[in-house]
Amino acid sequence: MARQNRSEVVDATQNVLIRSLLGAVLALPYATRVRLMGRLATTVIAPAAGWRRRIRENLAHACPDLSASEVERLVRAVPDNVGRTLIEIYSGGEFKRHVAGTPLEGPGVETLHTARAEGRPVALVTAHMGNFDALRAILFSEGYEVAGLYREMNNPRFNDHYVKALSEIGTPLFPTKREGVAQFVRHLARGGIIGILTDVYNRKGAETTFFGKSAPTSTAACHWAVKHGAVVIPCYGLRQPDGLSFRLVMEDPVPHGDPVEMTQEINDRLEAVVRENMDQWFWIHRRWKPERKRKRR
Known part of the structure; x- marks a missing residue:
């Protein structure tokens, strides 16, 4: 006690x-x-x-x-x-008002519009890069409901107001618990849009690489996309040199195929974006954990 x-x-x-x-x-x-x-x-x-x-x-x-x-x-x-x-x-x-009117750019924009017109589900795959919530804010302002996943903070008191802040930008949001993930996937299966950050270490993930180094990555997003026929669009909210505005980039969709190969393509595309914007990726988190790979060996 x-x-x-x-x-x-x-x-x-x-x-x-x-x-x-x-x-x-x-x-x-x-x-x-x-x-x-x-x-x-x-x-x-x-x-x-x-x-x-x-x-x-x-x-x-x-x-x-x-x-x-x-x-x-x-x-x-x-x-x-x-x-x-x-x-x-x-x-x-205030954040939503500040980014209001920022145009979406890139070949994935037309793909998104077409998928929504056809009622097809969409998986927006992104990363801890710039500020993805700028992209989320614009999509909500244009009438696109993007479901998100969030990892609960260890401090429950902090978690409460953190989730409230995320919710002000848009909902639904689901915690990365079993039931939360199930609801998240059901949203996709019903023809919805999900946004998911894929650039995190996953102990049980596929043996993919990032920057040429072993970086186990969850293939769940690609499994869900293939199963439910969702379009997979890599996208990023890239901070501009003024530090306050953003470029909202949506790339060509990732073709359906083997989920591990799809996940590797997502990693490779992200690496290219990171190399062009090294200061905007979250180099703080433990993406590779090489000591765990050595221990497994």
Whole structure:
């Protein structure tokens, strides 16, 4: 019981600190808050949370030929994008108004329109790149209901207001629990649109690669697409040089076939986009986990 109480105290304390920081930043004008949160993530949160070390480790593993100066640039630029993305999500209606009118571009746009006109389901596959919620906001504004999956935070107090913030951009949203995933797939099977981030390590995933390194990846999205006849469209919300606006890119659909081969194509396409926008991908998370591969061997 004492251990449980300590956990509750820690959760409550963390939540108060986070809410206080977010509340103070949200009181500022939109552009100011986005820039400030980027700076705070770079100078305060990143060193305290160990992000800088993780970014260096991932870059050394995936891109060993990068120059030292480029690595140090990314150590600062990556947290900046993360901080901006977080406060944009929490800005809700202001964020949606800010990105309103941003055009969708790329060959996948016509594919999306055609699929919806035919009542065919669509799987939008994306990544922790720029800010996907900019794309989600525009799709909702154009009448497209995009169902999303979210991973629940370990701190339930923080999770409550985080999910509320995501919901302001659009619903339905489903947790990555068994019933939540089942509802998510039913939404697709009924001819709906789903948006899913595929660039995460999956212990039971297929032996695919990313940046030429082993990166086990779930093939679930491609399995669902093949089973339910859904169009698979890779798409990205890429941050523009001003740090506030976005390019909303929808690529050619991934042809149906073997789900593992489809997943590898999604990884390869994402890699190409990341190489052109290195500071916008989430180099903080543990995408490869090479130590686990060594242990399996």
